[in-house]
Amino acid sequence: MNKPSLEELKNVFDSKTYSRGFNYYKNGHVCLGVKKDDKLWGEVYGTGYAPYKVQVDFNDKISSRCNCPVGYMCKHGVALILKWINCKEDFLDIDLFKSNLKDKGKDELLDMILSVVVDDPFKITLFTSSKTKTEKVIDLNAIKKRVNHTNLDYYDYDPVYKVVSELEPVKNSAQNLKPEDAVYVYITLINKCLELYMEIQDAYALEDLIEECVEDCCNSLKLFSGDEPIYLKEIIDLVLLEDYGFEVANILFAMATKNNIQIIVEELQAQIKQLEGAELPNHYKRGKLINIIYHLYHYLGLKEEALIAISKMELENKDDYLRLGKALISTKKYEEALMYIKEGVRLEDVDFRLDELFLTL
Template identity: 30%
Template sequence: MMNITQDMIKDSFSERTFYRGLDYYENGYVIGPVILDNTLYARVIGTMETPYEVKAFINNHKIDTKCTCPVGYKCKHAVALLLNWVHEPSSFIDSNKFITSLNSMSKHEIINIVKKIINHNPAIVCEYSINADERPQINIDAISNKIDWIVCEDLDYYHIWDAVRKLEEIQDIADGLMDKELYKNAAEIYLELIKGCITAFDQGADDSGGSMGEFAIQCVSDFNQCMKQINDPAYKDMLLETILDIANNEDYGLDTWDMLFGIINKDNISHVEEYLLEKLNAEKKYASESHYQYKKNNIIHVLMDLYAHIGMPQEKLRLAQFELITRDDHIRLANVLIGEKRYEDAFDIIKKGMALSEGSFNDLQKLYFSIASILIDQKPDLVDFSTSIDFAFDLMSRYFYKDDYEKIKKVFSGIGKLEEFKATMLTNMPNRNAVVSALLHDGDLQAAIDVILTEPKISSNIIIDVSKTAVDKGMEVESSRLTKIAIERGWMNAGPPMDTLLKVMTGVLDMHTLENMCNSIIKKGSYGNALMLIPYLLDRYPELSAALVMNFITHMPVEVVGQVACAVAKKSPKQGASLCRIRINEDILRSHIHYDKVVFLFKIMRGICSSIGKESDWVRCIRSFAAENKGKKKLIDMMRKEFEMSI
């Protein structure tokens, strides 16, 4: 039964995990091992106050594990449990034998066993409650106190998982109650769990892993499921104030506003609006303007959604007109008007919003073109060319997005002004990068190239896009010029397009042009560009690669230095060997950790000298070097071992 070996365990875990688990087993950290069918269970002492609970599932020699430690599975605690089974199977209590033994026990003995099990895990009662109509009263105060105790600890990154695990044990109680259709009791526990998570966040819990946030959001969802099943308006009204306080004060992204949708109705929504607007008015007196606007947007949108949820759209429109002060306020109202197909009114609101300075900018312009694209089919005269040009330039003032651009073109085409728009964009639009991207998108490649060649501030990434399109169109000369410009302006991305572009460029441009580019790289100190370019210069112009290596000699990977030295040596062995020696002198002055690089470069020098029949020169060089650096005994020993010679 479950015939596994130590080698099988070793193969199932990383080497480090296996040997750490072996230490745990040898130190006797495995407590109370149990076997049930194909499952092993034990508690294993770890770094926390209480031992971790570990399970191992074995099926056809396949091993799967689960643990309450932060790792969760395939951990050292699981290794310790499995090793305990391999070496001490007799130490495991066989659960099947225990179950069989119950037949010979008295009722009193069995009840005592069950009591002990319940004392250890009270939640188990929910799973085995006998009466379907039973309505157990939960001690919500006791549960709340336990939650407070769990979250009051210092919940840093390494301990928050344990708090979530303990909260999940309480969640199990609520889940059991919900399965029994005891929705009110379950909802109260979920509510306390949500409040507990908020308290933890308020006290600075480090949830960078997201486990507590995900737990809280799940509790919100479970709470809402309970509310859907409860048809008791009075009970929901009783919870209303608590949920309003939670949702209004929580700002951790836990979806607590959603809890209102399960309890809202036409009778209590006026109270909800009054409460939230009162809180908002208090914010206006004491909070900063930006914080007030943030809270206002949240609260008004929630109220609008709540009114829509209960079928009161007229109230949604009323709230959408609340304090039309910022662009965001106008966007809110315009969206509601669009929903009612009042496009002209929405268009006017958008244009009024553009005159304001506060709030989202791009969202307003996008909405302008969305509405305009509808109006051009109905009342094109309402769409003014000059106003639309301003909106278009503003929308494209930072980035070029093809979807936005296509919508802009659709509007100008609809009013018969597309070519006039393109001409105005080419000459007048401030964002020249967007102009080039638009030309490229429209397939006007030559115009895009002309703008790049005449304007010095086009970004390198835009130039590379145009260069790639040019080479795809067979315009290799133009592509080579563009790639050179991009590199000279500081391009440092060696992504997939660059391989093709650099091969084309180094094959098309003459040495003088490439030399000027290399000098520009050296002048700007662009090590990344130098490293990217060197392999493409090696075959045709190795001397240019050597110049780049020389100017960044300390930072260059030693393999690149060796590669360039070999390439240069084909024309000038002396220059190739000299390049190696310069880097060697740098490395021996830095640290002993660079000695392997010194040995590597001497091997390169040996190959260079041997290729021209002058290995004796290399022998003299290496012996001279050894004499000059005889104090560096580790290096000399490494060289003796590598070259198998007396130096």
């Protein structure tokens, strides 16, 4: 198998993923590498104690899979490939191992299998009938107490690593829960991580954990069989709390269907009314929620419904007029769009995006 060039690697992985994967390789996160034909397997440590399992295929083009929340073409794949490029001799070769096995007798092979099982009794399942995976039932209140008990005050050295090391097992435990219980665990973790994130700097490992929890939460919602939105208020609270680019709003998109979109939108609208009625209205958060409503409808292919929803909102600033103008244009109602855009341009606050849209009509 030919080694890929660094240029090839940079072309197939985005720059952020490549950079993080390079850091993982450089810092020794790759703990195991195995090669067979045009494939690599490996174990790469992330933010917790247990490493992620990675597979890379060089057959037609470079592709990688992983049991991390990203799942495909992730930084763990980059780290494993870089290890192969730079330290090929550290990889176990299955083809060579297979040829060596052919020279061994039955008794030798039996002794090898028994030694594996004695060292790790759970591996007996590899040589017996397939096991049935069961969903665990846990005390969610106990999980919440455990998560909320985690604070920076306890640690005077490398607090981020120790906090992540404490919370990572909780995240991993959610993988075998019912989807609705897993969602609760991820929401609880995200809330706590965001709280801690606001208190510290250089929280690279904590950023990874938040992103992984968001991704896992989205995946769990896609597995959830019910149409009724779950933990909707809690998720909206997270959306309002988060403003660091972690894309927590993706959780709402993961749960949205044509059957439940109205319930989600009504809750978002209720939150908007609260923000508008507050003693000190938060225009930024208000605009954020209105944008989510608009894009949720678009995500489900409901352009007309998106227009109707935001048409009912008060037009308070240029951002509101810009949003409505774009919605009207998307439904080819150009004259009406121009009317509202003209009104918005006359407002005193500055928003060059609205002026540019006006000039294009």
